[in-house]
Amino acid sequence: MTAITVDLPLVASGKVREMYELPDAAQPSLLMVASDRISTYDAVHPTPIPDKGKVLTGLSVFWFAQTGHIVANHMISATDGVPEDLRGRALAVKRLEMLPVECVVRGYLTGSGWKDYQASGSVSGVALPPGLLESARLESPIFTPSTKAETGHDEAIDINQAAELVGDRALMEKVAEVSIELYSFAAEHARQHGVILADTKFEFGIDTSDPARPLVLGDEVLTPDSSRYWPAEDYEVGRSQPSLDKQYVRDWATASGWDRTPPAPPIPDDVVQGTRGRYIDAYERIAGEPFDAWLARASA
Numbered sequence: 001m002t003a004i005t006v007d008l009p010l011v012a013s014g015k016v017r018e019m020y021e022l023p024d025a026a027q028p029s030l031l032m033v034a035s036d037r038i039s040t041y042d043a044v045h046p047t048p049i050p051d052k053g054k055v056l057t058g059l060s061v062f063w064f065a066q067t068g069h070i071v072a073n074h075m076i077s078a079t080d081g082v083p084e085d086l087r088g089r090a091l092a093v094k095r096l097e098m099l100p101v102e103c104v105v106r107g108y109l110t111g112s113g114w115k116d117y118q119a120s121g122s123v124s125g126v127a128l129p130p131g132l133l134e135s136a137r138l139e140s141p142i143f144t145p146s147t148k149a150e151t152g153h154d155e156a157i158d159i160n161q162a163a164e165l166v167g168d169r170a171l172m173e174k175v176a177e178v179s180i181e182l183y184s185f186a187a188e189h190a191r192q193h194g195v196i197l198a199d200t201k202f203e204f205g206i207d208t209s210d211p212a213r214p215l216v217l218g219d220e221v222l223t224p225d226s227s228r229y230w231p232a233e234d235y236e237v238g239r240s241q242p243s244l245d246k247q248y249v250r251d252w253a254t255a256s257g258w259d260r261t262p263p264a265p266p267i268p269d270d271v272v273q274g275t276r277g278r279y280i281d282a283y284e285r286i287a288g289e290p291f292d293a294w295l296a297r298a299s300a
């Protein structure tokens, strides 16, 4: 993909997505465009992964459709208001006032959760039983929020700190409850498709254009960038797991000798292709259809 040029006011540019204003919409709306950029350790690599943005968008749309009975989401349309050359990677969404926390849910003990557990026996203030092994399935999923750092790394916080950041304890408790419900629903769906959803991160906002100020699920949802998906057939407790997400690139990045400080190194072609294959595999396993089916629907 060449650089995206969009003839709309740019509202924000993140590591992976650009947000543009959709000025003529009936309510405050954004065009959320997922690029093919990939970041590891919070640094963006100079090499894009072809079609990655379309996988992220296709999977988010899949999950928005599946989870509407649990909580409202920001999606308006994958076609209406979306310029033709961006179809598949862009969505028209409701503009929200985002809550300043990342809503992480963990069903398995891995990543920073495993590190915290080894150091303290708990994760984000949630005490866990002793003697758990790496990648162990937790008795029930836990809510482990983190800060939404403008730059650098997000920091694990407990629900009290999250409530303070959001300024509304009742709202934060609802967010935790909804997050766990979303995770449980998605993990069950994934399990039926031979995939373990180890953990995931949601971002919520408030729709301030509605006088009732409803809580709305925003951002991307349950994608390989915001989640750890493990092929169920390879799962074994007591070690780290191969995964359908960017762990493959992280492993390459670590082995390359990069010290994880920006700038991130370019990615060699075989790793680009391997990564692209994993993203598409994730789409096809989870959505249960060929990736091309999404591309065809989005461009119709």
Ligand SMILES: Nc1ncnc2c1ncn2[C@@H]1O[C@H](COP(=O)(O)OP(=O)(O)O)[C@@H](O)[C@H]1O
Residues within 6 Å of the ligand: 012, 013, 014, 015, 016, 017, 018, 019, 030, 074, 093, 094, 095, 096, 097, 098, 203, 205, 218, 219, 220
């Ligand atoms: N509906 C929405 N309204 C306003 N902001 C949103 C909405 N959905 C997502 N966002 C924000 O847009 C940004 C998405 O871009 P991204 O590249 O993922 O950024 P980041 O590098 O912070 O992860 C995030 O900051 C996210 O909080």
Ligand SMILES: [Mg+2]
Residues within 6 Å of the ligand: 014, 016
């Ligand atoms: Mg993001």
